[in-house]
Amino acid sequence: MRTSQLAVGLAGLALVLAACSSGTDTENDAAGETATESAEEASTEEAPAESIDVIKIGSIHPLTGGLAGDGLQMDAGAKLAADDINAAGGIMCLDGAQLEILSADSTGTPEVGQSEAERLIQEGAIALVGPYQSAVASNMATVAERNGVPFVIDVAVSDDILDQGYTNTFRIQPNASAMGSQGALFLKELTDAEGIEVSKIAMLHEQSAFGTSVYEAFNKAAAGYGWTVEPVISYDAFGVTDLTTEMTTVKAAKPDVIVVTGYYGDGVLATEAISAVNPGAKLIYGIAQGAFDNPSYPGDVAGAGEGFFNVNYHLDVTNPTTLDIANRFETSYGEPMKTSATHSYEAVRVIANALEQSCSGDPIALRDAIAATDLESILATVGNIQFDETGENVNGSPIVMQVQDDAVVQVYPANIAEADPRFP
């Protein structure tokens, strides 16, 4: 009996090992056609002089784990962009070379993100897009830097990623401080225009690097406008199950505005707490709040989020091109397209655009072309996509949205507004 069990176990292991070798074999076959040159030489070497049929772009997102919902969408967004570009004739100046997206799962962990990034580069990816999480982005930026491969961050909010002096990493999304300071500016403009008196603001933010840097930037800007930010309450977004007490503390301080920063789950909890406690603020104002502009949010909270504002990076629903993309995405993917997925789409567009400019499959030329990007955006921003010397998108900006009649609508700035902001 025991021996037979052992035999079964060993057979199982043998299977794994066999699978291992076969797994790597197929991988090689797949990579074989275009990666003949890159297999031996480092990938920073120049591309072949003759025509290129396929250009590979690595897409690394959390396809499993707690963030898989976004990660899967983002991967699909990147693929849709490649399909669109290919359908339109590929990269023109490279004789219609086709884009191919190599997808990889970061599993939400930086070390896997890093090794997957390396693997994709070995398989011939000339650029990377990804990865949704800041910690993973930090690791991937290192890989990109050391391999001389450009890396376009679609979503990853932490300021620090680009603070390392890396030259190969670019970011489309506005970073945390940009959201915090823009959020304060928009709040100032909105309340001034409406004549709403603001002096005291309560802030509730999740306590990781993301929430903290949004808070710090907001606080700094607020001081400039003469606002007091108090109380400031932070919480662990992945450990919290109730925010009622926190909201009661907020209520006790009688703030004019409540600013909320965080992810989806805690955003819903905050909404529940607001409707239960009724803190009596003039505005509920999210900054980079993951729930308040999510299409399923108004339904999930059964209307309790009506009138809530949110300042966030967003796809531009007033842009017909964007709408067309989002519609086709929804048809093929079966879910409404999230903003994060449009960012992945945009990242691939940026790379394709740079390929057209550089007319080469060489990563270094590509990097320079990306740095010189000047591309009209499908996102709701204040201008074309252009990168500064650190790699930040200088025109990347959040916009203001509001839940109106159980739908999220763009309300500010005026150039992207679908409807006027409503005030109580």
Place this chain on the structure above:
Amino acid sequence: MADKLIQTIPSPIKSRRFFDGNMIALLIIIMVAIPVPLLLQAGQESVAIRIVIFAILGLSWNIMSGFGGMFSFGHAAYFGLGAYTSSILLVNFGISPWIGMAAGMVVAAIYGVLVGWLCFRYKLKGTYFALATFAFAEMLRILVQSAQAVNASVGYNVPLIKGSSWWYMQFPAGSSNYFWLGLILLAGCLLATILFARSKTGKFAVAIREDEGAASSIGIPVLRYKLTVISISAAMGAVAGVFYTQFYLFIDPDLAFGAYRSIEAILIPVVGGIGTIWGPLVGSLLLAPLNDITAAILRNPPPFLDFMQGQSGLDVMLYAVLIIVVILFLPKGVFGTIKDKVKRR
């Protein structure tokens, strides 16, 4: 009659010498491993290095919990303290990670001894001890996460240097030196384990594990040796943390102190064989590449698994199933079971 027996039974003592089977095995493993990076395709090297990091972490757990019998559920603390100490010294003061490693080992050992002392003072054992180590590691994570002095939840990026430096443990991407550096550290930890297992401390540790009261009754200062064992284990865990940071060049509170790290540390020796010298290495060889293997299979599945392609979550499920299979059918771990079978012969 007794005299006759004395003559017929040879003393078993003489066969013990420095280069025993384990040492020879270690030398062979080193010899075999040295050319490995030259044979691997470049993308697979990071897997090889993950094996090394896992193995060191597993060896560390194995010292404390395998040999020493003190079930640690908080090894992330040692790993994280090593990673953080060396990162802080390197990033803020430009101090070489070698010195950072030494410092990290000391810090981890001190932490281990403090927590251990507290636990033993209150006579925590078994499950309670395990839960206490878990709680302390989690508290460390929570504290680091909100301590601005150590970059709170942002963590540390190791600054890139130009070129290649053994002193700063940094080499160009894809350099084989990373693997060789890891191999040196791993060989050091394996050597330490072998020497530990045959040392007085190791023998005492096993005696204490088997029966604390009896060990005390024959004069072993139980508390002192338990703490010694913990400090060795903690120091080794810190080595894993330092090397991790130097290879991945980034560390944050979750990566360093997260519960997942503690679980990893347990999983490796359990799959390989608890309380054996080679168990953690075997466990690491099996577990570290598992994610990559399952992911690779599902990327380009063989025909009969075609339906699984591109399904998210399947690779982790496969991973989980394999762990279950190993534990159910090889309860002493792969190496432990094989060792038992060989012994029975």
Place this chain on the structure above:
Amino acid sequence: MVSTQTTASADSAVSRGWQLPPNAKPILVAIAIAILVFFLAYLRTDGSSLILTQALVTGLMAGGVYGLVALGLTLIFGVLHVINFAQGALVTLGMYVTYVVANDLGWNPYLTLFISIPLLFAFGALVQKIMINRSMGEEHANTLLLTLALGLLIENALLLTFGGNPQSVRTGQETVYNIFGAVATQSRLIAFGGALILALLLFFMLQRTSIGTAIRAVASNPTGARLVGVNTSRIYVITFAIGAACAGAAGTLVAPIVSITPVAGEVFNITAFVIVVLGGLGKVLGALFGGLIVGLAEQFGGILFPDQSNLLGVFIVFVLILFLRPQGLFSSNS
């Protein structure tokens, strides 16, 4: 080898502790600490009694559900000596059962208890029979990792089936109730009440029914129980199944409150461990009270350490209990 470390105190504690002990001294100490914490919190909030009342109400209500999850865990530990790491994943499973039945079949979410409890019970029985049972009596680490792997399996199977987007069970507009100035939504009150009722039902089942007696017998002395004719392996299956059912019920009760994702139950895992230690391994009422204490620790920890994770307060309580009364608050003195 590790199993030799299994504490005698755990074994003997199980035998004693299905009831509150006559010895109330530790409880008095706990009350003293609680008063101190309350006082500090009072200072911290500049004397706002409203915030403190709210913290009390919120803490107790969250604690009820924590207690129910921990109850399953403690029962499994007390009888099988297995630390069930999949408990959190089982809670998630309960949530998704509710999500599917309530949203697709249009049931009232709370009525899905009649589906989630038997379903999780059956699932637990199956898991014990084909998996855990083979590994029992071996090293602690093995069952621990088995359940860990089971948790991963469940989470990722859910991910595969439902995707990673947060889902929610619609309950419509929330009614808000006022309790001494503090507020509580209807769904939280129901979750709290439901958890309490289920826990007490289970407690009386253990005390009054023959199955309950058998479970208690196996917990205190498996060999003895076998000698008097108890089918211990059947009891093991039933106990694990009950533990899973507790998790499932908790999942249903919180489904209307939380955003449902494949990892949503993780939060309950760590708190459940703390509670089990707090209440004494293997103690049913201890788990329930421990749940309430942890719920409160979370809230008051949040007030006392505003910049730290709310888990910090929980862990501080945890470590205090470990060192002061490792046998748990609710076991008689040894």
Place this chain on the structure above:
Amino acid sequence: MNPIVSVEHLSKSFGGLRAVHDVTFSVEQGIVLGIIGPNGAGKTTLFNCMAGLFPPTSGTVHYEGVDVTGWSDAQLARAGMVRTFQLMRPFGSMTVLDNVAVAAAARGANERESLQQAWEILQQVGLDHYATRTSKDLPTAGLKRLELARAMALQPKVLLLDEVLAGLVPTERQPVIELLLSIRDNGVTLLFVEHVMQAVMALSDKVLVLNHGEMLAYGTPNEVVNNPEVVEAYLGDEVRNADS
């Protein structure tokens, strides 16, 4: 001659329970002291207090003229006062040789010495056959010898033996008794708790009788057997059984 071990007014209670109360006696070097008494008389508690397993509630223990009250069992063992357990407690996964060698090492011997001494002791107690076997494979009699061998590796001056004959069939007892006598002949003082009266009578130079935690009698075997109080309290049956 100065006593090697002396116990003065030693008491130990657990909570409200009085296990040992005001016991005073002393033992000269090289003698064998048998400690007897009905179950629950406090024999093992007395041993545990003397061996440092837990401190006495009051009273003192002197060893070689030094006050060792409150010393840990490990400290005492290294100093030469060693106890064995009634239930054999081998280090199961270690070889028999290592079981003994580890004790020698605890005393401070280096690796080579400790193995050499362990080997010699195994030969002395007749366990050399089993030297390389795992100790959990030993039969009960072998475990008893191992328990003794382990204690001997500490080169003790005083051995506290807790029911060293329990669990052995009569034919297995004699060799162990002979072994104990040979240990005594090397100058080791033996204190032993025992139920087997034959052995007590045959081995002991002095006998200490405990009842309800209190010392009932202390003297030569003959004195004790003839002490009417002892006979009353405890010995009657046992003596008759021993005679039959």
